[in-house]
Amino acid sequence: MKAFFNKYAVWVTLALFIVIATISLVGFEPTHALLPSACSEEDKGACFREWVSALSGWVGGAAAFITLIAIRHQIKLQQRQIDFQLGDAPPTMHATKTRKNEGGWIVTLTVRNWNRRPMSLEFIYDFGGKSRMRLFPQAVMINGEDCPFTKWEESPGTLGSCMIPGREEGLKVPYAEIVCDTTVEGEPDVRNDNYAAFDCILACGCHQYDSTRRSFVLTAELKDIWFSPFKEA
Known part of the structure; x- marks a missing residue:
């Protein structure tokens, strides 16, 4: 799992963003069926905009989490290089x-x-x-x-x-x-x-x-x- 995230983290994030954005803006039938029950007809699209705004926050959080995993991997690689240069690498x-x-x-x-x-x-x-x-x-x-x-x-x-x-x-x-x-x-x-x-x-x-x-x-x-x-x- 760790190797998968290190190799595909960026592409997974991009794919999730495209899928979620497509569902939000174009929508599948369950999405269309859900919106009228959650939003009144008089709000003129304000409720839908709030849905998209909230969803973008979740997407941003997921992207930040995956980015932290990639940064952590880079820090480990840099630490290994530093250990080798200082003579702290293991036998x-x-x-x-x-x-x-x-x-x-x-x-x-x-x-x-x-x-x-x-x-x-x-x-x-x-x-x-x-x-x-x-x-x-x-x-x-x-x-x-x-x-x-x-x-x-x-x-x-x-x-x-x-x-x-x-x-x-x-x-x-x-x-x-x-x-x-x-x-x-x-x-x-x-x-x-x-x-x-x-x-x-x-x-x-x-x-x-x-x-x-x-x-x-x-x-x-x-x-x-x-x-x-x-x-x-």
């Missing part, structure tokens, strides 16, 4: 997959820090759903360089505070790549006799550092993790 994450020769998948999570404040990567996990992807980090790289981390057998998604520096004006956006081996458990989203496909939402728990430490979670969608032949985990 982002996306996921890619690579098929292994022996079967299975390698998943790479790429985190970009658009914010001027440094951040740390703490742990990665599957966000939920009817299927579940288990992530086993094999390498973490910060700006293309290896970042040492400890592999925890009992908690394989733990990274242990791999730091990404804050963004600086005129320099490349700092980023991290987390390369993971994977297994998938649970009910597949698509399945036949020899084929199964999973859709997963992956998450990365992070901290951002300023005068205080702020915790947040980044998510990324990964679709069509397929296995053929498929065996239950």
Whole structure:
């Protein structure tokens, strides 16, 4: 609905104005039938003019409301641009997959820090759903360089505070790549006799550092993790 108003607000307002003006000035049969019952024959059209005047106020109010929605959208876009220029834009994450020769998948999570404040990567996990992807980090790289981390057998998604520096004006956006081996458990989203496909939402728990430490979670969608032949985990 929000996207519809952002795209068609002006045209919706114009169409409403034309329709209401047409009904008021030309009229449908119910309009013609209503006016004589509401207005006396001696007013010489004064009652009808009051109807049109009142209706124009409602049309103006509707147009103002839709205009406010469009202005609010523009303000949000301007605020996003200001946040980006000041280094207050939020970090982002996306996921890619690579098929292994022996079967299975390698998943790479790429985190970009658009914010001027440094951040740390703490742990990665599957966000939920009817299927579940288990992530086993094999390498973490910060700006293309290896970042040492400890592999925890009992908690394989733990990274242990791999730091990404804050963004600086005129320099490349700092980023991290987390390369993971994977297994998938649970009910597949698509399945036949020899084929199964999973859709997963992956998450990365992070901290951002300023005068205080702020915790947040980044998510990324990964679709069509397929296995053929498929065996239950």
